[in-house]
Amino acid sequence: MAKITAAKRHSLPRSDFVFPEREGYPIDTPNRARNALSRGAGNASPAEMAKIKAKVRRRYPSIHVEGAPSKHRADHPARRG
Numbered sequence: 001m002a003k004i005t006a007a008k009r010h011s012l013p014r015s016d017f018v019f020p021e022r023e024g025y026p027i028d029t030p031n032r033a034r035n036a037l038s039r040g041a042g043n044a045s046p047a048e049m050a051k052i053k054a055k056v057r058r059r060y061p062s063i064h065v066e067g068a069p070s071k072h073r074a075d076h077p078a079r080r081g
Contacts, residue, residue, distance in 0.1 A: 004032075018055045025052055033060050 004026065014020035016028035018036055025036040033056045040052040057065045 018052050030060050
């Protein structure tokens with residue numbers, strides 16, 4: 001993943017951050033969104049982690065978010081009756 005400079009980080013729109021008030025966890029690219037999930041898992045409170053997951057899930061539905069309900073049929077076991 002390419003490093004982000006301070007100038008580039010400050011120039012990102014507020015909507016590209018999970019916590020725009022403190023420019024926390026940029027999610028402007030899928031790789032940075034995955035990084036936010038990873039870093040949040042080790043550093044964020046449960047409430048902050050829920051917000052990180054929700055924002056990543058909303059912006060990048062194709063990224064698997066642990067603990068999120070899956071919408072893919074392949075992820076659900078077949079029903080037998």
